[in-house]
Amino acid sequence: MTVKEIKAIAKDHGVEPGKMKKDELILAIQTEEGNNPCFGSDANGCGQDSCLWRTDCLKLV
Numbered sequence: 001m002t003v004k005e006i007k008a009i010a011k012d013h014g015v016e017p018g019k020m021k022k023d024e025l026i027l028a029i030q031t032e033e034g035n036n037p038c039f040g041s042d043a044n045g046c047g048q049d050s051c052l053w054r055t056d057c058l059k060l061v
Contacts, residue, residue, distance in 0.1 A: 001056060023060070026053050 006025045007017040013032045017025055027037040030053075038046055039053050040060040048054065 001053075022056075026056070 003022050003025070006022060006029075010017045010020075010025050010029055013029050015025070015028045015032055020028065023040055026039040030037040030039060038048075039057050042061065051057070
């Protein structure tokens with residue numbers, strides 16, 4: 001997912017993207033959604049196969 005797409009999602013969730021990097025945006029969105037802000041931490045063990053961020057997350061781990 002592109003940063004532009006993530007910024008649009010962030011704004012929809014009330015997160016002001018400013019100059020946040022991609023991973024910071026995703027963590028802020030996860031927090032705003034009430035989810036565990038786990039992006040890039042342990043994608044193999046998280047068990048969230050339907051997570052919107054899973055593809056990008058797996059690239060980092």
